[in-house]
Amino acid sequence: MKRIVVIGGGISGMSAAQAAWELGGTIPGGLEVVVLEREREVGGKARSQRDGDWLFESGPSSVPGTEVAFDRMVRAAKLDAQRVASAPESARRFIVRGGKLRELAATPLGLVKNGVLSPLGALRLAGERFVAGRADARDESVYDFARRRLGSEAAERLARPLVNGVWAGDPHKLSLPAAFPRLLEFETRFGGLIRGVREIARMPQREREEAGTLSGPSQHTTLRDGLQSLPRALAAAGNFPVRCGVSARAVVRAPKEKGGWFVHADGGEPLHAEAVVLAGEAWA
Ligand SMILES: Cc1cc2nc3c(=O)[nH]c(=O)nc-3n(C[C@H](O)[C@H](O)[C@H](O)COP(=O)(O)OP(=O)(O)OC[C@H]3O[C@@H](n4cnc5c(N)ncnc54)[C@H](O)[C@@H]3O)c2cc1C
Structure with a gap:
């Protein structure tokens, strides 16, 4: 039997493990999937805690309801009935500028009226x-991408707060292909962000799903007991072992005649695996 070791039991690692386990049935001789998670429970950045009627999310709180990958994992975890769509009012987004809350309007003119952008900044955004798309395939930060496509003002006043809101991270340090692959695809496949949004909206449902976007309202979605309930449910399903409290220390190539890798982890013998998925933190 072949084996895949997944290092990290966050949303990425647990989704990768579930997808590998589903594929396992098609592999002659079968496939064993093992997840190693350093902490005492799965979830990674996703930390959901209930206190009476209150749900506290100290990491991610929602994902776009149109994400195919999320939808697939929710169904695999049998959590469909737990889905909660955000209230339509929450589609209104605000930033603070000059000590005032300012609504992010959907049009450049609206952004000027609400004091988010200057007329010049809005003109640049509309342009x-x-x-033109970039010719080379070098990695680019989210901030540089936003500045190149939308202009400096929109990068500073729109992209920065939006990226902070989603990733709680610095847009200068986040890689565009890693953090927002869809935006990069809009540029490479459709020639730009505005064009990408329009093209996706025009696509027949099937094609749109293949592009990773479901039809339907684009409201954000979460789960009744928080986003951590997704990795928790995938672990609880028992399809593959999840070893919590186990840190992977090294991944070493196995001798040529054996092939694959050895994963050295806390306690026990090194685990031999045909493939290893690294789903630890970005810097790990
Ligand atoms: C405050 C905050 C708010 C956010 N809000 C949103 C949001 O609303 N919507 C959204 O889509 N995204 C949001 N994000 C981003 C989102 O949380 C992350 O993209 C996502 O949770 C990352 O999941 P991951 O599995 O890739 O990594 P992580 O969640 O970091 O998981 C990595 C796991 O690997 C384990 N690990 C690391 N090293 C080892 C090792 N050597 N051996 C074993 N295990 C190891 C860690 O313990 C951890 O459990 C937010 C992020 C933050 C911080």
Whole structure:
């Protein structure tokens, strides 16, 4: 039997493990999937805690309801009935500028009226469709991408707070292909962000799903007991072992005649695996 070791039991690691386990049935001789998680429970950044009627999320709190990958994992975890869509009012987004809350309008003119952008900044934003795509495939930060496509003002006043809100991270340090692969695809496949949004909206449902976007309202979605309940449910299903409290220390190539890798972890013998998925933190 072949084996895959997944290092990290966050949302990525648990989803990768579930997907590998589903594939396992098609592999002659079968496939064993093992997850190693350093902490005492799965979830990684996703930490959901209930206190009476209150749900506290100290990490991610929602994902776009149109994400195919999320939808697939929710169904695999049998959590469909737990889905909660955000209230329509929450589609209104605000930033603070000059000590005031300002609504993020959907049009450049609206952004000027609400004091988010200057007329010049809005003009530059509206010109996004005329910005040519980049010729080389070098990695680019989210901030540089936003500045190149939308202009400096929109990068500072729109992209920065939005990225902070989603990732709680610095847009100068986040890689665009890693953090927002869909935006990069809009540029490479459709020639820009505005064009990408329009093209996706025009696509027949099937094609849209293949592009990773479900039809339907684009409200954000979470689960009744928080996003951590997704990795928790995948672990509880018992399809593959999840070893919590076990840190992977090293991944070493196995001798040529054996092939694959040895994963050295706390306690026990090194685990031999045909493939290893690294789903620890980005810097790990
Ligand atoms: C405050 C905050 C708010 C956010 N809000 C949103 C949001 O609303 N919507 C959204 O889509 N995204 C949001 N994000 C981003 C989202 O949380 C992350 O993209 C996502 O949770 C990352 O999951 P992951 O599995 O890739 O990594 P992690 O969650 O970091 O999981 C990595 C796991 O690997 C384990 N690990 C690391 N090293 C080892 C090792 N050597 N051996 C064994 N295990 C190891 C860690 O213990 C951890 O459990 C937010 C992030 C933060 C911080």
